Amino acid sequence: AQKVTQAQTEISVVEKEDVTLDCVYETRDTTYYLFWYKQPPSGELVFLIRRNSFDEQNEISGRYSWNFQKSTSSFNFTITASQVVDSAVYFCALRNNAGNMLTFGGGTRLMVKP
């Protein structure tokens, strides 16, 4: 069985602060895929990033960056200089190698206050 844990259920920051969302996963697969999704108040799921287990390079996209560490089974997400529009629920997810199981964490609700 695979599992994704997002220990932070809710985070509140003031605009322009940096914030890191934690994600820890468990899997027996040696090849797997990790995702981050954003769910704004409108409800739809927005794809942010996919990371393959064999690629441990960190990635930066604008104000977003991701730190993937296989040694600690973590895939953390940092928003630099947060903005009010970043307010949303963020989900980390793990997909198995066979591709038939996508497991989500419980989500972290981020509130960015002006």
Add this chain to the structure above:
Amino acid sequence: NAGVTQTPKFQVLKTGQSMTLQCAQDMNHEYMSWYRQDPGMGLRLIHYSVGAGITDQGEVPNGYNVSRSTTEDFPLRLLSAAPSQTSVYFCASSSVREIVGNTIYFGEGSWLTVV
């Protein structure tokens, strides 16, 4: 969310009624799935399909039925709705053949209330 269409977006049912949530994708994806989202619990997999004629149970399949007669469509049926099935439902699809893909596309969600 281009390519995955879910209907209806909102629905209110009475306990015991049946209904079908429709999901269609036009990307020729082999893999389709249904999730439900409840507060604080993330998304949980209900059923999934890896191709036409093939379906399998996910984490929370009880009370739901699916079929996959075509590649494009993957309807989710509630045979006798219960208040515990009040939730937001998401359909998703992806290709399992992409070497560098495996991106999953979600529909916009269906808000279901059972009273």
